[in-house]
Amino acid sequence: MRNASIFREHFLLHKWSYLLGSILLSISLILQLWVPMLLKEFTDGLQNESIKVSELWGLALWFTILGIGTFLFRSSxxxxxxxxxxxxxxxxxxxxxxxxxxxxxxxxxNQRIGNLMAHAVNDVNILRQVGMQGFFQMVEAAVLITIAVILMAGTINLYLTLLVLLPLPGLTYIAYRFRTKIQTHSLKVQEAIGTLTSRVQEFCAGISVIKTYVQEEEETLKFAKENKSNVEVNKQLIRSNSLFTSLSQGIIGLSYLLSIVVGSILVMKGTITLGDFVAFNTYLSMLIGPIENIGKVINLLQQGKAADYRIRHVLSTEPEIKDEERVLPLTFIKGNIKIKNLSFKYQLNKEYALRNINVSIPKGTSLAIVGKVGSGKSTLVNLLLRLYNPPKNTIYIDQHEIRDVPLKTLRSSIAYVPQDNFLFSETIKENIAFDPKSYQDEQIFHAARQAHIYDDIMDCPEQFSTELGERGLSLSGGQRQRVSIARALIKPSPIMIFDDSLSAVDSKTEANILRTLRTEMKSRTSIIISHRISTIQDADQIIVMDNGEIVERGTHLTLLKENGIYKKMYDQQTTELTLVQSKFPSIHERKILIKRRRG
Structure with missing residues (x-):
């Protein structure tokens, strides 16, 4: 974890700006401290009946100048x-x-979205308050208390000043005693906020499932439990803060009591004048706010320390997937892929997700992958994209070990249509043109036509400028898939990967899209994952995966002759299609049945 605190690094980086702000604030405080001197002169003049009307106007002018000056310098x-x-x-x-x-x-x-949001919102806000109110009040307290005490002791009465300040060191002791407790409670509060935010985020994302399974009451109870926990940890922090503030104010009240009682006695004895008494208590009243703020600043610093720890912990977590130190200076790749003796398992799993995978995909050819759910198809694709790190010397791109290829070069060379068809809460146009490279409108329209989504987009209220809802849920599943395909087709990448990207479209649309893809795939290396034989039967080579292993490989025709898993899948899908066609002759009825089967 980083050693230096975040605020310390920021302060050192902008020290001159902070210095200038501190100087301007200090000037305003010095101007403010002249007011008790003027009050002393005014009070003594009234008591001695020696003040003149012209002097009153002069004092009024000085009060005005000091007020304006204090305002300008303090604001700056x-x-x-x-x-x-x-x-x-x-x-x-x-x-x-x-x-x-x-x-x-x-x-x-391995992270909850709510915790990440709490880091970016709540923790950052606390550190902002440290740099804002915390630093401002520290400077104010240091300058005002130092100068005021010097003036009180030097110009009024040293004995009275020492007596009044005698209880104030108790603030330091109280702050020390409460320091660890407030920091611990602050950390728990911030963690509770993260947990509560995660609960709300999960509820919003899964609202359809919650309603379908009639779990509203159960989810309400879960939220109530998290909310109660949040309230309890906040109560603990409030108790600590309240007790700390009350004790601090009690000490300050004792100092003010000593000032009134002892100061009055000194006035009656003639040791100090009435003007001195008024000035002294004015100084003391000016000190009360900054001294009280010391406690608040200490409290804020403890919260800031907890927030600082949480954020530094995040920033100190090194990414496992990054460019190697000796990465090759490659700016483009041709598209030759070779996988050699690849075995892989996830960090938290004991079992291997992939076992001894060997396959070669020459440039411009296509590979199809079929297999049941959990057979390792998507894992293989994720390793090619280096969303996870494959073992060394197992995957090669253009004869280069994949870890030697810069991540930016690798990923910019792959057009990928993921299984979940994620779309952003932006316009359809921006979702299709989601690439560092800028595209002309005609290129976007062309990609939409290739993906057979153009007509659907033109039926939308704002057409290509239509704003999508979160995750693109304002579109149907098939429409989201086709927008994702358009996003891949517009990208001039030598490698294309389609991860079960036609599962939500009907057979007619699928056939039209496949016709387009065959044209596109002639010049690109293509990998297609699908459960439908009709989607992948024209691929140059097909592999069948089961339990993380390649159990069959060949072309469509050769695999049908083997009478294995592939043949069984083909027969089952052919039988289902025949039954649908015979029982539901209309296209509309077929679509309804197919949707029901998939649902």
Missing amino acids: GRIYIFRMSRILERDLRTQLFSHWEKMQAEYYQ
Whole structure:
């Protein structure tokens, strides 16, 4: 984990801006501390009946000048310091987001979305408050208390000043005693917020399943439990804060009591003047706010320390998938793929997901992969994309070990249609043109026509400018698949991967899309994963996977002759299609049955 605190690094980077803000704030405080001197002069003048009307106007002018000056310098200092805290907030969120982009897919499988959101929102906000209110109040307290105490002791009465300040070291002791407790409670609060956010996010994402299975009451009870836990840890923090604040105010009240009682006695004895008494208590009243703020700042610093620990823990987590130190200076690849003796298992699993996989895919040829769910098809694709790291010397791209190929070069050379057909909450046009390279409208329209989604898009309210809902759920499953295919087709990549990307479209649309894909795949290396034989039967080579192993390989015709798993799948699908055609002769009825079977 990083040793230096986040705020310390930020402060050192912007030290001159913080220094300027501190100087401007200090000037405003010095101007403010002149007010008790003017009050002393005014009070003594009234008591001695020696003040003149012209002097009153002069004092009024000075009060006005000091007020305006205090306002201008304080506002300027506040702007500089608060601006730096907003820069900290901006840079830290950017740093977090950039770091998350580098993390491997497995990292997110082991994280709750709510916790990640809590880091980016709540933890960052706390550190912003440290840089904003925390730093501002620390400077204010240090400057105001130091100068005010010097003026109180040097110009009014040293004995009274020492007596009044005597209880104040108790604040330091109380702060020390509460330091660990407040930090612990703050950490629990932030963790509770992350858990609660995760619960809400999971509820929103799974609302359809919750309603379908009539689990509203059960989910409400779960949320109530998490919400109660959140309230309890907040209560603990509030109790600690309240007790700390009350004790601090009690100490400050004792100092003020000593000032009133002892100061009054000194006035009656003639040791100090009434003006000195007024000025002294004005100084003390100015000190009360900053001294109280010391406790708040200490409290905030403990919360900041907990937030700082959580964020540093995230930023210190190194991505497992990154460019090797001696990565090759490759900017493009041709598309030759070779997999040699590949065996792979996930970190948390004991069993291998893939066993002894050997396959060669020359440039411009197509490989089809079939097999039941969990046979390792998607795992193989994820390794080719390096969403997970394959063992060394098992996957080669253009005769280069895949880890020697820069990640940017590798992934920009692959057009990928994932199984979940994820779309972003943006326009359809932006989803199709989701690539670092910019595309003309005609290129986007052409890709949509190739994916046979163009007519559907033109029926949308805003056509290609239609804003999609979260994850593209405003479109049907088949429409999402075809938009994802258009996104892959527009990308001029030497390798194309389709992971069960036609499962939600009808047979007629599938045939039209396949006709387009055959044209596109002539010049590209293609990998197609599908449960439908009709989708993959024209591939140059087909492999059948079962339990992480290749159990059959060949072309469509040779595999049919082997009378193995592939032949059984083909016979079963052919029989189902024949039954559907005989029982439901209309296309509409067939579509309904097929959807029911898939649902």
